[in-house]
Amino acid sequence: MLEHGGRLRDAALHWRLPLAGWLDLSTGIAPWPYPVNVSAVAWQRLPEEEDGLEAAAARYYGHPAPLPLPGSQAAILWLPRLFAPGIAVLPAPTYGEYAPAWRAAGHEVREIAIADIADAEADVIVLVNPNNPTGAGFAPEFLRALAERQAARDNWLVVDEAFADATPDIGIAALAGTELPRLAVLRSMGKFFGLAGARVGFLCAAPALRAKVHEALGPWAVAHPSREAAGQALADTFWQSAQRLRLAAASHRLGELLARHGLPSTDGGRLFRYAPTPAAAELHDFLARRGILVRLFRHPDALRLGLPAAEADWRRLEAVLAEWSSP
């Protein structure tokens, strides 16, 4: 099992603090989830395609046929198995699920510096935009040129836009398999919409690749209540605008709070801050002993913090960091 954020039960056992008292800032999941309203019938009846989810997703992503997935994780696992074994290039560091998935499917994985991506020779290049955990963003023009270059060599570009919803201008899902035939884009309902537990994501890709993934997933891949919840969230443009404002303000506030305590950080799609610091491991432990869980990364040493929501949570984080940074 790879390490992930959100493992509060493990943290509670490890640091011997009761589950209820933790402030969990270890994920990039928005702390204000979409307020879903699931019908009783959704629990009882099998889900049907074309119940409105596909149409809502097509409008939201600007793509003719996004394929619903049981979380974008499903495509992270399936895409490597659907491409002939070859060279897969990933930036380092990036989301930890990718390298093992491509390796397990028989590809040679090359992890390279982000700065070298433009010159990479690969059957498939996989990028996360904005990147998790560093927050680094790739400009859409750069991605378009990269996808065109890959296509000219019969190669592929896969872009994971799990954290792109709060900064929609960077998204290129609309081009995937339409204007750019060898571009595949993954989207997630888990982060911006705060619906990680619903396990819903989408693949935007050319019809042939879409069909292969659809077939691999089989029928009823996304649970009926999850389809209903996702359909509501994707159609609610008023809520989406409010969420963008809330997230932008909170990410800015978190950046300032961290800076006040000697921790410069970068923004990750307004959903987390990434703070490289040689003291990462020590500070991670210091926070955890006080019931605040953040995500620790090594090589390079850094912390990733999700957004606090309640005022009391902001004050708690500020107080613990003040304790840490005061001599």
Ligand SMILES: Cc1ncc(COP(=O)(O)O)c(C=O)c1O
């Ligand atoms: C970059 C990235 N992509 C995809 C996922 C998987 O998201 P989900 O399967 O919930 O859609 C995550 C989860 O943390 C992620 O960080």
